[in-house]
Amino acid sequence: TQTLKIALLPGDGIGPEVMTVTAEILAGLVSRFQLPVEVQSFAWPSHSWHQQHGQMMPEDGVDQLRAFDAILLGALGDPGPIDDPQRYVLSDSISLAPLLALRKELNLWACERPARWLPGAPQYLADSRANNVDMLVIRENSEGEYSNQGGRLRAGTPNEVATQVEVFTAGATERLIRHAFDRARQRAALRHTPRHFATGKEAQVCLITKRNAQPFWGDLYTETFARIAREYPDVDTHHELVDAACMKFVQCPWRFDVVVASNLHGDILTDLAAVLCGGPGLAPSANLNPADARIPALFEPVHGSAPDIAGRNMADPRATLMSLAMLLDYLAHKHPAIGNAAQHLHDLIAEDLKYAFSGTRETGQRLSQRLAAG
């Protein structure tokens, strides 16, 4: 059997805390299920690495990671508190650069964020139908509003003009939308109880744009979507403007299946979707290159590094554990034991949801005991 390599990047803020718990559970799964898995942990990318080396990660960091089968990231970003001049302060743009760099340089162009509410999770919505939410938001992860083009002309003066250029390409749009249709089909095929959309079809893709105010890429998305939809006559199609979609995520989230959105719209909608599932402490995500299986996928919780609560045992590690479960699902086809471990971890987390969150370490201990026990 080929040994699979998993890289753990704890990162910043609450990242190391949630990763400590997750690494322990992963070790438990490896020994219990005899997984053919080798785990390596990295001190970068991180704020503390920056303090020692003047950069967030080694020059060849991305290349080192290419040798792995999958990567699990805790969280990134720690500017340091602006009100403490003694502290080593790093701008967001430096401290978050590795996250955007990993996504872009590894060419992980699709970000998948599933949203399902599990019994026991906090319920923010009044309507109990929201407990049936079962959607997958697929976010463009390589360009668009995150192209980092533009600048500040006459910065800091009363005549400043700041521009931020959103760049969208046909190639990235087409592969994204096609992937959304493929995933919608797959999900429908795997569903135990079929769902039925307006047209009686069992799968749906909802496209998000703001084409009434941002026509240039709105039209590119709309036309590409219409063209590709013709290849998937079994999949129902729908469009929502991003503002209306946010409203409907709160009013009737159970109506959505696969949602496909640009980088920024996807960022916003997945944070909202995370709340529907009980909050950021319970929302996992995957950054993938669905077209190239050799590129390691990167898994991370939807939440950020939350430096304000770092080191205080206040971060729910279950979003990272759920991300690990997604990672194991992703590697499951490589070895049957990995599929079993993934399923076991999903079950452990689902069972653990009956406990309200009471501390990072407490959650870790409870899960470790369960894992050791049964």
Add this chain to the structure above:
Amino acid sequence: TQTLKIALLPGDGIGPEVMTVTAEILAGLVSRFQLPVEVQSFAWPSHSWHQQHGQMMPEDGVDQLRAFDAILLGALGDPGPIDDPQRYVLSDSISLAPLLALRKELNLWACERPARWLPGAPQYLADSRANNVDMLVIRENSEGEYSNQGGRLRAGTPNEVATQVEVFTAGATERLIRHAFDRARQRAALRHTPRHFATGKEAQVCLITKRNAQPFWGDLYTETFARIAREYPDVDTHHELVDAACMKFVQCPWRFDVVVASNLHGDILTDLAAVLCGGPGLAPSANLNPADARIPALFEPVHGSAPDIAGRNMADPRATLMSLAMLLDYLAHKHPAIGNAAQHLHDLIAEDLKYAFSGTRETGQRLSQRLAAG
């Protein structure tokens, strides 16, 4: 007494229906309170005007409106259903152009959307503290993501590149943020029961950006906000990334006071805020030029023209009626009777919320009868 002139623009889709009800109530208020008000209704801007004249409004439309003291708009935008080739189809960019043109050409650079939940309104959130929500989202209304700059290179080919350029200027940023601080102060002064924010201050402004991924204007906003905040030591300041803000609007909306955001972020956050207040049928808005009292302000419901339900008696006219109440508040300083009429209308609507929405006309009739009765 000077006669005040109010322009009514019913617009498209459900706009004419909700405006019919609103015009009737306005007429009732004028006669009951002897308001020194002259009302004029326009068939433009609208899709049907476009069918007759080949444009959404007359060339001098904006200039005609400049002569008014305030404008009330129903809703705009009616592309016609894409699946009915017999119908006269208009692209979003044409059918919505007048809305963006009115905001821009009249230089209505601030959009204010208050969010308060009133007893009887639908409750989408589970936590009853959400009933105490009392915020004001102030949206930039003149530039940013809605600058309509950019285009499509090699449109429709596999090598297409679409760009959408976000343009932000120091002047527009400064006036917007200053206005937000002014409004926060005013709101605190008018509040019967003081609110206390983290720092013990009685007012707060929360700035929204996505500066970790969109640094150019994110930094302009952040620096401008920090500079202006020093002039308002009595106002607490806060910052949220737009994705986190969306999450918190659902998790703990009662924590916000004044929220200031860019054009697109404001669009998204105000739709979410509308849901907090019971949905788009109950959310009013104002487009203002706070620096120039001669420019007529434009009031409109947050909802769109919803062509899918147009003509079916399904649109709640109360968002437009609430927008009329905001309009009367805005003109109240011109004549005491207008303030009385505004108050009466607020009360009528609040009382009417005990009735679940059952039809556009039914709501109108009930309110007219109340107005006539007492």
